[in-house]
Amino acid sequence: MKPPQSGADPVEAAVEAARQARRWPKGLYVHLPYCPYRCPYCDFNAYVLRSREQAGGVVDAILREAEGWARLSGAREGGFRTLYLGGGTPTLLTPAQIRRLLGGLRRLLPLDALDEVTVEANPGTLTPARLEALVEGGVRRVSLGAQSMDPLELRRLGRWQSPAQVERSVRLCRAHGIANISVDVMFALPGQHLASLMRTLDALLALEPQHVSAYCLTLEPGTPFFEQWSEGRLRLPGERLQAAMYRRVVERLRRGGWRRYEVSNFARPGYESAHNLLYWRHEEYLGLGPGAHSFWEGVRFATVRDPGDYARAAVAWAHGPGATVAFAERLTVRQRMEERLMLALRLEEGLDRRRFAADFGLSPEQAFGGAVWDELEAAGLLERKGDRIRLTDRGMMVADAIVATITATVPRPTTAAAIPAPAR
Incomplete structure (x- = not known):
């Protein structure tokens, strides 16, 4: 059968890629779309969680989708090497939902040879019970969305957490045997100065994370921050200050022993993000969950974004393959x-x-x-x-x-x- 070209039916393109696959992709990404609140700068496929039943419905749908790809795939070699639970805020799941998700994925997909299992977390959502369930499921790396250690900057960002919750989250992870901790820090924030950024960075580095991701705030169309900026109601540091902030972050992290291995990512030797390196090295990965992206057998595809529509599509896997696929294209040579x-x-x-x-x-x-x-x-x-x-x-x-x-x-x-x- 001739491979589907860009613009062909999305289900056909993704399904044919899976059928022709000789081996599984190296990376597995699972998108949990719910958050406790919506940040005004965020354009991710995320929604405010209203009930435990909402989250449980998405977990069930993800497992149906995983079962569908497992039945369909022609892959008979290898297995996934990385598993990344992203969002959203995956740590809003209850301990029972975490166990059902991770246990189900291990039952359905070849996950016996995983080198790295990561979960994204927001400070304040990590509890002993959730961490116990995560560790039972094989999680050994946590990526913590700290962003800032300045209470005023956090309020301006629309974040409900406190610096104390960041510190407590790190302590809880280590108490449960998770030693590989990454922290996110943002710069070029509204009202931020170079001195406040460096205070945040020093406070986070005092927690001795193995990995640091440092991102410049980006204004994305459709977000409240973009609208405020367009109307002149949001003032941000200028380009020269942004550049100075980035240079100081790089210098401080290098001096402390964190090596920059990607534009925005720094790690102690041996603690680079194995999953994200798959993306940057143009390797293959499979994405499950609403709005998740995949790259497999030269085809890039994405699932239905709305969680409710996604859950209904996952049920339809029983009647036809690829029901959750909303978009797919076979990349050209130039692409x-x-x-x-x-x-x-x-x-x-x-x-x-x-x-x-x-x-x-x-x-x-x-x-x-x-x-x-x-x-x-x-x-x-x-x-x-x-x-x-x-x-x-x-x-x-x-x-x-x-x-x-x-x-x-x-x-x-x-x-x-x-x-x-x-x-x-």
Whole structure:
């Protein structure tokens, strides 16, 4: 059967990818969409939880979807290496719901060889009972949404937590045997100054996390923050201050022993996020839950976003495969090249020229035009050493702009038939 092309029926594209699969993807992402409240800057597929029954219904639907892919998939080799529970706030599930979800996934899918199991959590939602259920299910890594340790900044962000809850959450995790802890910190917040950012960072580093994610606040269309900013009611630090904040964060973390391995992510040696590295290295993953995305057998697809519609679609798996799929496309050669470039240049390790040439039959310079690489290298934004192309510290500051500049060039004419499929 000819592989579905971009724009083909979404169910057909995703189903055919699963049927043709020779092995399972390396990563499994599970989206739990409910939160205790809605943050004014957030554009994730998240909803305020109204009842335990809502959350339980999504858990049941996720397990139905997992069962559907397990029945359908032609994969007979390997198993998942990472499992990531994201959201939303997965730690709003009750202990019984956590046990049902993790136990069900292990029963339905090949999860015996997992190297990393992560759960996202908001401070204040981690309790001893929930942590016991998570640990029983194999969770050994927690990603904690701290964002700030300044009470005023937290209120401006619409966050209900307190700095004390962040500290208590870290202590609880360690008391239950979870030593691998990541914390999120945001900068360029409304009213934030460099001094307050560094106080937050120092307070979080005093908790000795193994991993830190540092994100610049981004205004997303459709969010209350974007509307307030558009109307002149929200003032944010200017670009020069934002850049200074990022530089200071990088310097402070490096000095303390946290290595930047991706533009916004820092880790103690050996504690990089294995799951997120799959995304950045353009590896395959399967996403379950409302609005979850997948990349499998060259097809990118996503599920129904609304939790109620998703739950009804999951029931329909009994009558036809792929019922939860809302969108799918088979990536073109050009799309695969651009995604590989965009993701790899976010990493300190950079772009592997040999892998790129093996997968696409062209070097990066041939694919995107040689002159632009020379110009970026001469400007001190990029360096080429051996088989690696990576951004410099200056380049990391403007990574998105550099990728846009490179991909705007006209590549050498190629055809899909002349280029091998991505290597496994």
